[in-house]
Amino acid sequence: MSFVSDDRIKLIKGDITKVKVDAIVNAANSSLLGGGGVDGAIHRAGGPEILEECRKIRSKQGGCKTGEAVITTAGKLQARYVIHTVGPVWNGGRSNEEYLLRSCYRKSLELAVKNDVKSIAFPNISTGVYRFPKELAAKIAIDEVSNFLKENNSIEQVIFVCFDNENYEIYSKLLK
Template sequence: MQITVNNVVISVSEGNITVWQGEMIVNASNSGLYGGGGVDGAIHRAGGPRIAEECAVIRQKQGGILPGEAALTTAGLLPFRGVIHTVGPIWKGGSAGETAILSKCYLSSLDLACSHGARSVAFPNISTGVYNFPKDLACRTALDSVITYVRERKSAELPLQRIEFICFEHDNAELYEAMLKDYS
């Protein structure tokens, strides 16, 4: 499933983000930028020690990153121009600003990708694993944030040509495909 917004193709697929073909991927990281479980662990394992070394430099300079922020490293052994690490919110019932923080993850990641001239970027399902963000609300937040970002930019400000949501789990892929239809 895909739609085109402001000349940017936005699509959904099921699979492993570490084998995606494009320029930059987003990692659902922890605030210390230590390789953890889920997509974070998969990216660190596939990318090798260089990603962890660069994350250590970021920790030394600024102590990690806060939820909603993003930082860029190279991709190590992965075939990308870079990995954008963002920290999603831990779900606390919805009264702690979790939705706004999750939206900020997508926006700060897009800002970073655009500032480095990326033509394509892939997102995982941020915060829906061990951080327990409800999958339907996370999906709607992701799509709303990304599509609004693309709609509000002039083409000259937007090097991106393709944004893809890579869903590791089948149920997430189906959810994203169903909700993406609402925007076409």
């Protein structure tokens, strides 16, 4: 994995719903109807507009598949958009989880570019109840974002937002 030192990548510890960016990425579930963790927090903070748009997406395409991403309004959040991506559930690495997690970051960034997003914040995708190993997930996230930024200049800032100390320490080490 090749990590580039890119001044467009930033790391913070905190609540992703409070970050001032054009788009916040939501670690969603395939139903798009909200849930626990970051998904629940984004839906609560953003209000019913997000859920309304998620329901429209569901009726049009039946939810969101693992490794894919969809975009909605951000409702009451400071961001303009929420990009919902469905991370893989860890199954010991036997079910293409690494590829699917990479796809979450790539598809989210592609959607961001299509919607003229200049700044985007990512949570730690799949590392909570989906049990993806945190160190491996961080390496994949940084690698995928770094590679995307090498080929694309339209995104000016990517912020990794870690809610807990463990993920923050892992990202800090990897980004040095």
